[in-house]
Amino acid sequence: MSTSMRERLEAAVRYLWIAILLVFVLTPFLVTLLASLTPDKAIISQPARWFTSGFNIDNYVYILTGKLPSQYEVEAGQRTMSMVSQEIRFLPTAMLHSIIVSLLVMAFDLILGAPAAYALVKMRIRGKGVVLNFILGTRLIPLVAVAIPYYELMQLFKLTNTLTSLVIMYVGLTLPFVILILCVAFRQIDRAIEEAAQVDGLNPLQTLVRIVVPVAAPSIVGAGLFAFMLSYCEFLFGLLLATNQSVRTMPVTMASVSVNPDVSLGLTCAGIILGVLPALIVIVPVWRYMIRGLAEGATK
Amino acid sequence: MLHILGHASRLPALPLVLLPWAVPGVIAGVIWRWMFNNNYGAINTILHALGIIDQYVYWLSKPTLALLAACIAQTWSLLPLSIILIMAALQNIPEEQYEAARLDGANSLQLYRYVTFPHIRTSVVIVALYNSLMGLTAYDIVYTLTAGGPGTATSVISYFTWTISFTHLNIGQGAALATIIALVSIVFIVGILRALPKGALSDVD
Numbered sequence: 486m487s488t489s490m491r492e493r494l495e496a497a498v499r500y501l502w503i504a505i506l507l508v509f510v511l512t513p514f515l516v517t518l519l520a521s522l523t524p525d526k527a528i529i530s531q532p533a534r535w536f537t538s539g540f541n542i543d544n545y546v547y548i549l550t551g552k553l554p555s556q557y558e559v560e561a562g563q564r565t566m567s568m569v570s571q572e573i574r575f576l577p578t579a580m581l582h583s584i585i586v587s588l589l590v591m592a593f594d595l596i597l598g599a600p601a602a603y604a605l606v607k608m609r610i611r612g613k614g615v616v617l618n619f620i621l622g623t624r625l626i627p628l629v630a631v632a633i634p635y636y637e638l639m640q641l642f643k644l645t646n647t648l649t650s651l652v653i654m655y656v657g658l659t660l661p662f663v664i665l666i667l668c669v670a671f672r673q674i675d676r677a678i679e680e681a682a683q684v685d686g687l688n689p690l691q692t693l694v695r696i697v698v699p700v701a702a703p704s705i706v707g708a709g710l711f712a713f714m715l716s717y718c719e720f721l722f723g724l725l726l727a728t729n730q731s732v733r734t735m736p737v738t739m740a741s742v743s744v745n746p747d748v749s750l751g752l753t754c755a756g757i758i759l760g761v762l763p764a765l766i767v768i769v770p771v772w773r774y775m776i777r778g779l780a781e782g783a784t785k
Numbered sequence: 786m787l788h789i790l791g792h793a794s795r796l797p798a799l800p801l802v803l804l805p806w807a808v809p810g811v812i813a814g815v816i817w818r819w820m821f822n823n824n825y826g827a828i829n830t831i832l833h834a835l836g837i838i839d840q841y842v843y844w845l846s847k848p849t850l851a852l853l854a855a856c857i858a859q860t861w862s863l864l865p866l867s868i869i870l871i872m873a874a875l876q877n878i879p880e881e882q883y884e885a886a887r888l889d890g891a892n893s894l895q896l897y898r899y900v901t902f903p904h905i906r907t908s909v910v911i912v913a914l915y916n917s918l919m920g921l922t923a924y925d926i927v928y929t930l931t932a933g934g935p936g937t938a939t940s941v942i943s944y945f946t947w948t949i950s951f952t953h954l955n956i957g958q959g960a961a962l963a964t965i966i967a968l969v970s971i972v973f974i975v976g977i978l979r980a981l982p983k984g985a986l987s988d989v990d
Contacts, residue, residue: 495893510802513816513861516827520819531841533830618978625974627922629943630967633950633960718809720925725951736809736925743815743929750819757812764807772800 521545521754528750544755548576572742573752575730579738580760582727586648586734587716590655594663594712595705597656602667603693607679617668624661628721636725646729654722659712666711670704671697707774710767717764735760799868806865814929817858821845821930848938851931855939858926863919867912874908875901910980918973921966942966 519535520528527538546552551574605613635654636645644650674697682692698705720736727733733741739760742748805813820827821844829841844850882900891899902909924943927933933940933948940948946966950959 491893506802509861510805510864512827513813513820514804516820517816520827529825531825532833533825535830622974622978625918625970625977627918627924627943627966627970629922629924629946630963630970632947633956633963714807718807720809720811720928721947736811739809739815740811740925740929743811743818744932753815754819757815761808761812764809765804768803768807769800772803 517754517757520750521758523751525749525751544751545759547752548573548755548759572738572745573748573756575733575738576735576742576756576760579733579735580763582648582732583717583735584763586651586655587713589652590659590716591709591713593652593656594660595709598660598663598667598708599698599705600690600693602664602671603689603697605664606668606671608689620661620664624658628658632721632725635722639726645726646732648727648732650726651716651723651732651734654726655712655716655719658719658722659715662715663708663712666704666708667701670701670708674700703774707771710771710774714764714767714771717767799872802868803865805861808862810862810923810925811929813858813862814926817854817861817926818845818930821854845931846935848935851935851939855923855927855930855941858930859920859923862926863916867916870908870912870915871905874905878904907980911977914973914976914980918970918977921970921973 521544522540522542523535524538524541527534604610605617610616639645639650639654644653678696678700679692682696687695718736719734720740723734723737724740727737739753739756742756743753808816822829823841823843823846826841826844828844829838832838833841842850844854878901883896886896886900921941922943923941924947927939927941927944928947931939933944937945942962943966946959946962949955949962
């Protein structure tokens with residue numbers, strides 16, 4: 486009897502721990518969503534009236550279409566009107582910039598990363614351990630430490646304030662991860678399949694394109710989307726290399742909005758939800774294809 | 786900023802726990818600034834409604850509390866990757882070892898100490914080193930959460946370097962600081978690389 490009691494206690498502690506974890510992880514999302522849907526007055530008042538003031542999607546409508554939220558119109562007067570800054574209206578454009586850059590980065594990463602990983606896993610190359618450690622190790626150096634030289638280089642090539650500079654930077658930042666993920670994925674491929682391909686007279690490049698890539702497709706999709714997510718979220722180089730409104734990325738725009746006293750809390754939160762959405766959507770396939778693959782791959 | 790998990794490996798809600806990973810650090814900073822707001826923040830409101838505090842706490846105005854807030858926000862951001870790494874290690878533990886230990890009469894603490902922990906030790910070391918490295922380089926969360934304030938209470942080394950280089954435009958001093966950061970991080974990086982299991986990445990040597 487006492488053992489079953491103990492087991493129950495253990496299960497209870499386990500679920501309690503998971504519940505605490507989920508509350509910690511999810512509360513910030515939920516209150517941000519809440520603030521984006523509730524009139525600002527209700528949030529800012531003390532005590533706050535979170536659930537009793539009704540919900541509306543005015544903030545989202547304003548960001549996407551420019552139609553002024555009714556709460557500001559009703560309060561009227563110049564002062565409340567100035568609560569609504571134009572700045573947040575740039576968010577959709579900024580998201581578009583981020584998505585274009587991230588898609589290009591994803592494409593370049595896979596074109597460069599797949600052959601690199603294939604060669605590193607399947608071929609005998611001298612000094613391979615050094616290469617792998619170098620790829621991983623250099624990427625771990627804090628970006629702040631290398632920001633100045635990169636900035637000067639980009640200035641030298643007259644690439645500052647272009648999306649091109651961001652694509653170049655982010656390929657450099659994400660490629661190491663893509664190579665590592667693909668290394669793990671390619672290791673799992675049965676050697677017999679490749680040997681059969683070689684017997685059929687395929688050269689290494691043909692083997693990669695016709696055999697390895699289709700077999701490892703889920704991991705490749707996962708790695709690509711992971712690169713997309715990292716590029717979409719990158720902030721430091723976005724701020725450094727693309728300050729101009731015409732090329733600003735989503736994180737840079739949101740950072741600038743968040744320090745603008747003329748943007749209300751509700752609008753900021755609505756912007757956060759919209760801005761984070763593409764990356765949040767990507768997390769599910771990244772989880773399904775990449776992380777599970779990594780976890781299983783490590784066992785082999 | 787370290788967090789070690791128990792048996793969360795077969796958690797159905799796991800993808801939910803990964804969500805903070807998709808949130809850029811600057812935005813995590815903005816979210817937590819609203820959470821910790823002195824006057825109407827979610828944490829103050831919730832704690833007050835639950836009757837835990839009588840008066841709103843000025844989280845971001847007190848140096849120690851602001852530092853604590855930065856740590857919590859940073860932990861929130863780093864948690865997903867730590868969970869993934871440790872979980873991957875947990876999945877590799879053969880079930881037979883648990884059964885054998887149970888037959889020998891081990892209780893669950895002993896199971897954890899002698900079966901689970903040796904298997905995940907490497908991952909825990911990697912997670913600890915990686916999180917310390919990220920803590921050292923925390924920059925974007927602080928940028929929007931506290932902007933280094935109050936005073937210089939949360940002006941962490943990366944943020945400090947950034948402001949010296951690009952706000953005060955003192956590139957020389959900034960470069961010197963950057964070199965120091967790079968040197969210190971190399972210690973952590975070499976630690977991580979050495980902790981990685983041999984042959985994890987390649988078939989042929």
